[in-house]
Amino acid sequence: MTDIEQVADHRATLARRRTERFARVEPRGKRVHTARERVELFFDDGTFNETTPMRSAHGGGSGVVTGWGLVDGRPVVVASHDAAVASGAIGEVMAETIMAAQRLAIDRGFPIVYINDSGGARVPDGILALHGCGGIFALNVDAQRRIPQISLILGPCAGAAAYSPALTDWTIMVKGQGHMFLTGPDIVKAATGEDATADEIGGSRLHTETSGVAHLEVASEIEALESARLLLSFLPSHAGGAQQVGGAVPANPRAAEALPELVPAKASVVFDMNQLVDGVLDNGARLELMPGHAGSILTLFGRLDGRPVGVVANQPACRGGILDAKSSVKLARFVEFCGRFGVPVLTFVDVPGFLPGTVEEGRGIITHGAKVLKAYVDADSPKLTVVVRKAYGGAYIAMGAKSLGADMTWAWSSAEIAVMGPGGAVALLHRRALAAADDPIALRDELAAEYRENVARPYVAAEAGIVDDVIVPEETRDRMTQALRMLTHGEGER
Amino acid sequence: MTVPARADIVGNVWKIVAREGDPVGIGDTVAILETMKMEIPVVAPAAGHVSRILVTEGQIVQEGDPVAEIDATLSA
Numbered sequence: 075m076t077d078i079e080q081v082a083d084h085r086a087t088l089a090r091r092r093t094e095r096f097a098r099v100e101p102r103g104k105r106v107h108t109a110r111e112r113v114e115l116f117f118d119d120g121t122f123n124e125t126t127p128m129r130s131a132h133g134g135g136s137g138v139v140t141g142w143g144l145v146d147g148r149p150v151v152v153a154s155h156d157a158a159v160a161s162g163a164i165g166e167v168m169a170e171t172i173m174a175a176q177r178l179a180i181d182r183g184f185p186i187v188y189i190n191d192s193g194g195a196r197v198p199d200g201i202l203a204l205h206g207c208g209g210i211f212a213l214n215v216d217a218q219r220r221i222p223q224i225s226l227i228l229g230p231c232a233g234a235a236a237y238s239p240a241l242t243d244w245t246i247m248v249k250g251q252g253h254m255f256l257t258g259p260d261i262v263k264a265a266t267g268e269d270a271t272a273d274e275i276g277g278s279r280l281h282t283e284t285s286g287v288a289h290l291e292v293a294s295e296i297e298a299l300e301s302a303r304l305l306l307s308f309l310p311s312h313a314g315g316a317q318q319v320g321g322a323v324p325a326n327p328r329a330a331e332a333l334p335e336l337v338p339a340k341a342s343v344v345f346d347m348n349q350l351v352d353g354v355l356d357n358g359a360r361l362e363l364m365p366g367h368a369g370s371i372l373t374l375f376g377r378l379d380g381r382p383v384g385v386v387a388n389q390p391a392c393r394g395g396i397l398d399a400k401s402s403v404k405l406a407r408f409v410e411f412c413g414r415f416g417v418p419v420l421t422f423v424d425v426p427g428f429l430p431g432t433v434e435e436g437r438g439i440i441t442h443g444a445k446v447l448k449a450y451v452d453a454d455s456p457k458l459t460v461v462v463r464k465a466y467g468g469a470y471i472a473m474g475a476k477s478l479g480a481d482m483t484w485a486w487s488s489a490e491i492a493v494m495g496p497g498g499a500v501a502l503l504h505r506r507a508l509a510a511a512d513d514p515i516a517l518r519d520e521l522a523a524e525y526r527e528n529v530a531r532p533y534v535a536a537e538a539g540i541v542d543d544v545i546v547p548e549e550t551r552d553r554m555t556q557a558l559r560m561l562t563h564g565e566g567e568r
Numbered sequence: 569m570t571v572p573a574r575a576d577i578v579g580n581v582w583k584i585v586a587r588e589g590d591p592v593g594i595g596d597t598v599a600i601l602e603t604m605k606m607e608i609p610v611v612a613p614a615a616g617h618v619s620r621i622l623v624t625e626g627q628i629v630q631e632g633d634p635v636a637e638i639d640a641t642l643s644a
Contacts, residue, residue, distance in 0.1 A: 394603065394608050
């Protein structure tokens with residue numbers, strides 16, 4: 075055999091062995107592609123370069139396909155668990171291979187995508203498997219300071235394998251196929267007696283609606299890969315890297331036209347904040363993260379003036395747009411991420427407050443609410459805030475207020491900004507008068523209207539300098555665009 | 569099959585919109601809660617008929633409490 079033939083033969087053997095092994099794997103859910111096919115489908119056509127393809131402990135392969143390729147022309151590193159080798163369980167060699175990919179991504183500043191399909195630690199490798207898993211976690215943490223990390227859950231992701239995704243930025247699960255849990259149904263049954271299915275313990279619905287462990291639920295492997303590409307389109311390759319600025323596109327004309335009439339005058343009536351976002355942002359691609367979890371806060375990526383932006387907004391249509399423990403965690407995580415990667419944060423405020431009471435206090439709303447405050451203060455990407463209607467109390471501060479470092483804040487003329495809502499404030503300030511009144515309800519309403527007019531109206535906040543200006547809805551897009559251009563001027567030169 | 573329409577937030581039952589026997593579609597408002605000065609709808613999770621209203625106006629409900637039962641066997 076010539077050298078060329080020998081190399082080709084070796085590669086063919088490797089490929090055949092993988093295909094055969096994959097064919098032997100019991101089909102699970104919609105799992106249809108091999109680890110390598112997934113990677114090839116993820117990258118721009120023909121751009122995947124595998125690193126250490128022959129790395130193996132016993133000839134079977136390392137259990138992971140690693141390498142790099144291009145996503146819309148930009149390099150991205152990948153590590154794709156190979157369920158054909160020991161069920162993708164993480165052994166010593168597999169861990170070393172993943173860590174090498176992580177180091178490449180961290181050292182050279184490229185995003186990394188982990189395609190997870192793993193039964194956990196490889197038991198025959200003993201404590202060396204655990205040592206390897208710990209090494210992956212440590213690099214996950216190192217990477218947080220430097221590069222975006224995305225996890226796709228395309229199969230089981232058990233035990234040690236579940237913690238790596240939890241240390242990455244965004245996790246995407248395939249419905250009915252991806253599972254994340256500390257341990258599966260059999261061990262749960264043995265350990266605690268609880269009888270539950272894999273979906274109940276760690277399915278995509280549980281994690282994207284209830285637990286918040288994962289951030290997007292998709293219907294297929296292909297959709298998971300496409301979602302990761304879309305997510306990357308909004309992000310720089312690394313912290314401090316160039317933002318992916320495209321051409322500006324006007325807002326959806328129908329949504330923009332409806333903007334002045336969108337917010338109901340009556341403060342108690344709900345509306346859909348998505349329509350407001352559509353009326354301000356560039357018409358085009360959006361990616362909402364955690365749409366099924368803590369829906370009173372919206373977190374999404376979109377573009378303004380061609381520039382990727384992270385949008386945070388109260389969603390009055392869900393739980394009144396309240397800040398509670400879960401929505402605080404969701405909000406804080408998103409703002410923290412945007413800050414790390416220089417993505418401007420646009421905040422749209424219509425918040426009735428932090429939800430008080432036994433349930434939320436028991437969930438630790440103080441601790442979680444504080445995370446929101448910290449995230450805004452820490453984030454040093456441009457921060458622009460618009461109060462569209464209510465902004466009361468601590469929740470006013472938490473929603474990207476000037477005091478937390480917003481570069482620019484505006485209030486719509488319909489906004490109410492105050493230390494308390496009119497009802498509560500009047501009850502507190504005029505307790506004696508109300509107690510003595512013949513008709514306390516009439517007096518309360520009268521005083522509340524006065525409070526609304528004299529205390530809560532946005533001009534008071536503008537005069538105090540805590541909002542920069544009072545604007546009408548149709549000015550919003552232009553004001554935000556101008557400010558964004560100013561704040562990002564000379565970006566990369568500093 | 570009967571499914572509950574649940575409150576998704578703590579609040580005061582401000583107005584009961586549906587009556588027992590009314591046909592409802594998914595997402596139709598069954599009752600409105602008043603919480604944090606907001607009107608928060610309680611919606612039917614399935615299409616069917618309202619078989620039972622479980623609360624009275626003015627009553628406090630906690631997050632997750634059933635507000636009404638929807639009989640989903642007879643689709644609206």
